[in-house]
Amino acid sequence: METTLENILNVTLLEPQQKHPTIFNRFNELKEGESLIIHNDHDPKPLYYQLLGQKGNIFTWEYLEEGPxxxxIxxxxxxxxxxxxxxxxxxxxDLRKAEVFKKxxxxxxxxxxxTVQEACAEKGLxxxxxxxxxxxxxxxxxxxxxxxxxxELDFLSDYIVNVHHRYVRKNLPDLTAYAEKVMEVHGERHPELVEIKNLVKDVGADMLAHMEKEEQRLFPLINSMIKGSKETPSQKTLSSKEFQNFITHHEAEHLSVGNEMDDIRKLTNNYTLPExxxxxxxxxxxxLDEFEEDLHLHIHLENNILFPKAIKLEIQLQQSDETH
Structure with a gap:
């Protein structure tokens, strides 16, 4: 629970050798959810990394005032x-946070x-x-x-098909045609367009095959599990391990397409047009930019919402079957 009175420490009043030990002691006294506000005459960012190194990612760090x-903090x-x-x-x-991640x-x-810490560490952010x-x-x-x-998962899977799958099928022909046309006209001066054209073709083939599998097998399977959770006969034909492996396979296909779009972004220098x-x-x-934007949301809805909930539901159904 948050403290009702502000817990403030003016670091400038301490001897230099006592600053960090005092802050660490005050932090150790905090209960979960409680906070300490430190006042300093310079940015104490080294303290952040010392805390992170010694305590791990068990705190948040919020600048309330940043100089001069x-x-x-x-x-x-x-x-x-x-x-x-x-x-x-x-x-x-909160999907708004995705804008920070994309930035x-x-x-x-x-x-x-x-985690945010792991992802930032990998990129040196x-x-x-x-x-x-x-x-x-x-x-x-x-x-x-x-x-x-x-x-509900059946509603979400229907939404994915009717919004994102439909978007892909509608826009792929134009995307493929323009990639071919621009390569033919500008390929000599911009040889990267040849690889871009090939990657667009690969993305299209991969996405169409992937969506077909989702619509013919995965989504109907999830929908049958929804029916099973509502105490009606379920058409589930996979064990828990098989179902989780099935999901893992779909996530791997997402990663493959995502990597192909990353390669396109790099080849285009973040879609920067030449003179x-x-x-x-x-x-x-x-x-291409719009297609990638839609793909990010499309994969997010499946990897981060639909799939984890479907796995959790499948485990619950398995446990329910075992108790009957």
Missing amino acids: AWWK RIRKRVSGENEETLGALAAK YGLDFCCGGKK DLTKVEQELQQIDKVPSSRPMPYDEW DACASYTLLYRL
């Missing part, structure tokens, strides 16, 4: 379990099982800066985002 005269001891939240879980709770190139869909931006989102009232995480870009060149890059 004073730096004020609220250090809050996390409640048990908070530090285990992954990129995918954070995005599932820093953090993969919240295919790589959504990593300043964790305090990323967490600060995530905290700012928490302070801004939400404008009624889509409640994906609250939907001699024509209207078709411009349209191709816009279509």
Whole structure:
């Protein structure tokens, strides 16, 4: 529970050798959810990394004031379990945080099982800066985002088919045609367009095959489990281990397509148009950017919401069968 009175420590009043030991002692005295505000005359970021190294990711670090005269930081001891939240879980709770992840190139869909700390460490990012931006989102009232995480799984799978699968099938022909056309016209001066065209073709083939498997097998299987959870006969034909392996296979296919789109982004220098870009060149890059945006949300809904809940439901059904 949060403290009602602010717990403040003015570090500037301490001897230099007593500063960090005093802060550590005050932090150790905190109960879960309680916080300590430190006042300093410079940015105490080294303290952040010392705390992280010695205590682990059991605290949040929030800048209340950042100079030039004073730096004020609220250090809050996390409640048990908070530090285990992954990129995918954070995005599932509040999709606005996905914009921060995308800004820093953090993969919240295919790589959504990593914590913020793990993902930032892999990319050499300043964790305090990323967490600060995530905290700012928490302070801004939400404008009624889509409640994906609250939907029934059969409704969510139908939504994915009718929105995201339909988007892919509708836009792939244009995307493929423009990739071919722009390569033919500009390929000599921009040889990367040949590889881009080939990658677009691969993405299209992979996505169409993947969506077909989801619509013909995976989603009907999940929907039959929903019926089984409502005490009607279930058509489930896989064991728990087989079902989880089935999900893992679909996640691997997501990762493959995600990597192909990452390669396209790198080849296009983040969809930066060259000086001699024509209207078709411009349209191709816009279509690619929009396609990737839709793909990120598409994979997020499956990897971070649909699949974990389906696995949890399957385990519950298995346990229920064993008790009868």
